[in-house]
Amino acid sequence: EPEVTQTPSHQVTQMGQEVILRCVPISNHLYFYWYRQILGQKVEFLVSFYNNEISEKSEIFDDQFSVERPDGSNFTLKIRSTKLEDSAMYFCASRTGETQYFGPGTRLLVL
Amino acid sequence: QKEVEQDPGPLSVPEGAIVSLNCTYSNSAFQYFMWYRQYSRKGPELLMYTYSSGNKEDGRFTAQVDKSSKYISLFIRDSQPSDSATYLCATGYPGFQKLVFGTGTRLLVSP
Numbered sequence: 001e002p003e004v005t006q007t008p009s010h011q012v013t014q015m016g017q018e019v020i021l022r023c024v025p026i027s028n029h030l031y032f033y034w035y036r037q038i039l040g041q042k043v044e045f046l047v048s049f050y051n052n053e054i055s056e057k058s059e060i061f062d063d064q065f066s067v068e069r070p071d072g073s074n075f076t077l078k079i080r081s082t083k084l085e086d087s088a089m090y091f092c093a094s095r096t097g098e099t100q101y102f103g104p105g106t107r108l109l110v111l
Numbered sequence: 112q113k114e115v116e117q118d119p120g121p122l123s124v125p126e127g128a129i130v131s132l133n134c135t136y137s138n139s140a141f142q143y144f145m146w147y148r149q150y151s152r153k154g155p156e157l158l159m160y161t162y163s164s165g166n167k168e169d170g171r172f173t174a175q176v177d178k179s180s181k182y183i184s185l186f187i188r189d190s191q192p193s194d195s196a197t198y199l200c201a202t203g204y205p206g207f208q209k210l211v212f213g214t215g216t217r218l219l220v221s222p
């Protein structure tokens with residue numbers, strides 16, 4: 001069964017550093033999403049992406065965040081200058097019909 | 112008022128019990144309702160999806176939506192220890208961009 005994959009599974013970085021989180025959505029899905037989950041809190045929407053552009057973003061998704069689909073398979077989330085409060089689990093999802101399928105997540109720890 | 116409210120639990124039941132998990136939502140614009148299961152440190156896994164009031168059944172799982180009272184439920188029959196996980200309710204708008212999640216209810220099924 002096809003699934004969303006994410007790399008790396010864990011990432012530790014220093015505050016102020018740039019990180020890129022990678023996702024491979026399910027092939028033939030056209031809508032892509034990033035969510036995050038701070039430890040012990042709920043899953044929160046960050047951004048949705050369709051037809052090579054952002055279709056919706058949350059107030060969390062400020063100028064330090066960007067997304068890109070650099071080729072036909074990868075979907076990336078870049079955090080330009082990480083802050084301590086960016087420490088969270090980041091989930092990628094892709095959609096067909098009304099159903100979003102989530103990847104296993106990248107655990108980001110900012111020190 | 113939170114958009115989606117869910118009792119965080121934990122909810123502890125013996126194996127074989129019927130489990131009832133519930134959420135309320137505040138915005139009548141929500142038209143799509145999902146239940147996801149999340150094991151510790153893993154991504155959300157879709158269990159059930161519905162967009163209309165009434166019941167939807169899939170094996171041991173039944174999702175119920177009451178749009179008049181903005182109340183959604185998930186029933187698990189003959190619960191198993193492998194059902195021990197956090198159950199997330201989620202809602203979506205027409206046009207279906209972001210999902211809005213509840214905090215999740217942690218379920219523990221003891222043998």
